[in-house]
Amino acid sequence: MPQHVPSSLRSAPPGAPQSPPALPPHPRRIVFLAHRDLGNPSAGGSELLVDRLADGLTRLGHQVTLLCGGPAAFRDYRVVSAGGAYGHYLRARSAFARQVGDCDLLVEVCNGVPYLAPLWHHGPTLCLVNHVHTDLWGMRFGGPLAPAARVGRRLEHWALTGARQRGPVVAVSPSTAHALQGIGVPRERIRIVHNGVADPGPRAERSPRPLFVAVGRLVEYKRIDLLLRLWERVRPVTGGRLVIVGDGPERARLERLAGPGVEFAGHVSEAEKHRLLCGAWLLLHPSAVEGWGLVVTEAAARGTPAVAFDVPGLRDSVRDGETGVLARGESSFAAAWCALALSAGRRESMGRAAREHAARFRWDRTVREFRAVAREAVR
Numbered sequence: 001m002p003q004h005v006p007s008s009l010r011s012a013p014p015g016a017p018q019s020p021p022a023l024p025p026h027p028r029r030i031v032f033l034a035h036r037d038l039g040n041p042s043a044g045g046s047e048l049l050v051d052r053l054a055d056g057l058t059r060l061g062h063q064v065t066l067l068c069g070g071p072a073a074f075r076d077y078r079v080v081s082a083g084g085a086y087g088h089y090l091r092a093r094s095a096f097a098r099q100v101g102d103c104d105l106l107v108e109v110c111n112g113v114p115y116l117a118p119l120w121h122h123g124p125t126l127c128l129v130n131h132v133h134t135d136l137w138g139m140r141f142g143g144p145l146a147p148a149a150r151v152g153r154r155l156e157h158w159a160l161t162g163a164r165q166r167g168p169v170v171a172v173s174p175s176t177a178h179a180l181q182g183i184g185v186p187r188e189r190i191r192i193v194h195n196g197v198a199d200p201g202p203r204a205e206r207s208p209r210p211l212f213v214a215v216g217r218l219v220e221y222k223r224i225d226l227l228l229r230l231w232e233r234v235r236p237v238t239g240g241r242l243v244i245v246g247d248g249p250e251r252a253r254l255e256r257l258a259g260p261g262v263e264f265a266g267h268v269s270e271a272e273k274h275r276l277l278c279g280a281w282l283l284l285h286p287s288a289v290e291g292w293g294l295v296v297t298e299a300a301a302r303g304t305p306a307v308a309f310d311v312p313g314l315r316d317s318v319r320d321g322e323t324g325v326l327a328r329g330e331s332s333f334a335a336a337w338c339a340l341a342l343s344a345g346r347r348e349s350m351g352r353a354a355r356e357h358a359a360r361f362r363w364d365r366t367v368r369e370f371r372a373v374a375r376e377a378v379r
Contacts, residue, residue: 026371027104027124027378030057031065033092033117034109037081039073041247041267044217045294046111046130049172049195049366051075056367065100067092089113093120105378112152114159126377127160127169130291131313132179157183167377170370172291175312191373196363197297204278210240210341213280213304215273215295216287218248223286225250228257230286230334235261238341242284243276278302281347282340283324285314286333293317296324297361300354305347307336323354 036043038051054064058077066072069088070081082088082095092115096106107126108117112133117125133156160169161184168191171177177190216222224244231242244254245265255264268276277283283299283306290313296306297317306324308314320326325340327333340347 026062026375028061029063029065029103030054030105030107030374031067031096031100031103032107032109032128033096033115034066034068035111035113036085037066037068037070037072037075037079040069040071042217045195045290045292046109048294049130050109050128052196052363053367053370056363057371060367060371065103067096067100086113089115092117096121105374107374110156110160112156114156114163116159116163118164124167124378125164126167126374127164128172129160129169129176129180130172131176131289132156132160132183134179134183161185168373170373173313173316175316176291179312191376193366193369193373194361195292195294195297196361196366197294197301197358198363200274200278200298200301203302204275207279207281210238211276211280212238212240212242212282212284212337212341213245213276213299214242214284214286215245215277215299216285217246218244218250218254220250221288222250223288224254225257226330227284227286228254228259228262230330230337231262232259233334234337234341235259237338240281240341243280245273245276273298274302277304280304282307282337284308284337287311287314290314290317297358300324300358303351303355305340305350305354307333307340309333319353319357323350323357 032050032054034050036047038047054066054077058064064077066077066079067082069083069085072079072081080099083091103123105124105126106117106121107128108115109128111130134153160180169180169185169189170191170193171180172193172195174192177192180190181187214224214227218224241261241263243263243265245268247267251264277299283296283304285293285296285306285308289311293314299306300323306318308318308324308326310326310328315326318324318326325336327336
């Protein structure tokens with residue numbers, strides 16, 4: 001009498017379609033290891049990205065924890081402070097062991113100074129990279145501090161290559177993916193997950209008088225000092241106001257450099273940022289490098305074109321000649337600024353294109369794409 005063979009062990013007939021291998025389950029417990037929480041006064045685009053990912057994953061049923069340096073605010077997901085602004089790098093491992101315990105996936109947000117998570121966490125890890133700081137180390141630590149810049153650059157590169165030799169690496173833009181390849185990360189390991197942008201809702205009124213806005217942390221590589229120099233050339237042509245939104249260690253020096261027509265708004269609420277981006281004639285973004293340039297997309301969603309430099313990250317978020325202008329030097333930046341300020345028709349055309357382009361980038365899509373990479377990382 002023939003024996004019963006379980007269906008799971010039966011061979012498929014020759015030529016029958018094969019079932020695809022089952023995908024692993026989505027990681028339920030996800031921990032983000034990052035420098036700051038969004039509530040930190042120094043928070044920027046990286047912190048906003050992590051917050052949107054953590055919040056979106058929580059809404060999809062994941063158990064999410066953010067382990068970061070203090071201060072930290074209450075969220076719908078768990079936030080654990082591992083210490084001060086820099087001491088938490090040394091305490092991250094012990095804080096994870098004491099206050100988190102375990103997880104299905106540890107996401108290390110690599111923003112210059114590494115946590116070296118693959119060396120001490122034995123479960124799956126995933127690296128999220130906004131931008132590689134290769135050239136920024138020299139800007140931050142120049143002159144007598146140049147040796148510190150060399151050490152930082154080598155440590156960052158080794159953390160992204162030598163210490164992390166398996167699993168996917170998430171880049172926020174093609175520019176960041178290219179930079180990762182440039183330091184030795186194989187292209188087949190890199191996954192691009194773009195930043196999103198929230199639906200801005202009803203638009204505020206455009207300013208009747210020339211209004212130009214720059215938004216970002218006031219640190220060296222954002223080059224607001226360059227913008228202030230160019231304003232002295234542009235202001236006699238355009239008139240109007242230049243509003244600098246954001247705070248940081250450079251603010252006092254920049255305020256001393258500022259001439260007539262410049263206002264420093266400091267850290268503003270989301271409602272005020274919305275009002276300023278809607279009212280602005282142009283967003284000005286003189287940064288030396290970005291991962292993506294999130295504020296460009298935020299301004300674009302409000303129909304405001306950008307003038308920026310043709311540098312990594314910004315050449316991804318700005319479509320040159322369509323949603324804004326990418327300048328190749330200081331003179332071309334000033335020329336584009338003046339030309340767009342004096343041409344309402346061209347500004348409006350670029351603003352419409354910018355709004356249509358920004359509609360492609362939404363946070364729910366960002367969360368879905370990141371979730372797919374997280375699933376891949378736990379295989």
